[in-house]
Amino acid sequence: MSELRKVAIEINGERYEREVEPRLLLSDFIRHEAGLTGTHVGCEHGVCGACTVQVDGAPMRSCLMFAVQAEGHSLRTVEALNEGMDGALHPLQQAFHECHGLQCGFCTPGFLMSIEPYLPEAADWDDRQIREMLAGNLCRCTGYQNIVSSVRLAAERMSRGELNKSPESAAPDTVEA
């Protein structure tokens, strides 16, 4: 009934060509086909945010997309965060480390990929705005205080230009108005 389809998906600059069922979730493609297990799968219905990846620069739930839909789009997962940083952590990862923004770490990749595109603007944000940005990701270990602190630290450091800037992220969509 459901025929296999050939797909070619670009993840972190690399092209993955596979034959998959159309019902294969993008999250499962990333983990099982591309072998990139940094992206975690929590609730698998769009609530927890653990599987968040960037699609053309915009954070999205990879459990709410089919792999076949990602063809022609550019994906970025947590593995790409510190690319080109010579083994050092991305400023956001470094801040999570220093502020104890994680305990078990299961939710962390989703948080990182959700937060990263907003870091350049987050330096001027108050706690409410930061928490609103974080609201789409659940952490069951620790509450969110240290995650808020991590965001603040990373955003401040980036705005002072102390650390490497992360790659430009594209707008979610183009408008014809």
Place this chain on the structure above:
Amino acid sequence: MKPPLFDYHDPRGLEEALDLLARHGDDAKVLAGGQSLVPLLNFRLARPDHIVDLGRVPGLAYIRRRDGVLRIGAMTRQATLEVSPLVASHWPLLTEALSLVAHAQIRNRGTVGGSVAHADPAAELPVAFAALDASFHVRSQRGTRMIGWRDFFVTHLTTSMEPDEVLVEIEVPPVPEGAGHGFEEFSRRHGDFALGGAAALVTLDQNHIQAARIALLAAADTPLRATEAEASLTGQAPTEEAIAEAARIAVIGVEPTGDIHGDTEYRHGLIEAMVRRALKQAGERASEVR
């Protein structure tokens, strides 16, 4: 937690999509952003034989204003509409409603038309479109028709679209000059489905209410307009008493479905409170404009 088997179609044009729906409509689901449909598939609450994905159909994502009327392509991402300066300046109620839709990651993928066609009475966009008196353009091989919001939403997750039809455009008439808006909802956590809410538009004439609109969220199996409460406000000064009385009238006969998060009585009181707040906000904004 994995979707059931289905035949996947990703048409490259609207005609091809309409042809697929004409052949498979009864056994097909249209996939737009997938932020409601994919969870239903993952839970296997939906088991369509065919999925018709509109993701590669060109020409369905746009935001235009002509002769004062807003036209939104059904596949426009919610995040795109949320940051539209055009919408923010002429239909700020819509911008405010969008900020309450789930989370940024969902809005980055979710579409305006998808939310409308999903017809969840606890969703913000259908309620905002009810308050704005929007109409929906639907297409099939049989032609195009325009359906007003009252005839569009039939019941929980059900619209008056036929199985071979697809939503292509949302048409929003201009908001009355000088109108103030309010959109209030209450959810247990930010971004969750709201337990109750209300949208309001108020226009003032000197110090009196010229016209008011009130739409209720999660109050029934479709978005509702509280027409009697709207009428009760006409000609009144926007006092706390008048607003409280209108809110009381707005929920007469309303019996929201209760669940573990709040029973019918609780939600009834909640929606009344949300109407009060939305009207107050709209009234204040209307007087700032004047």
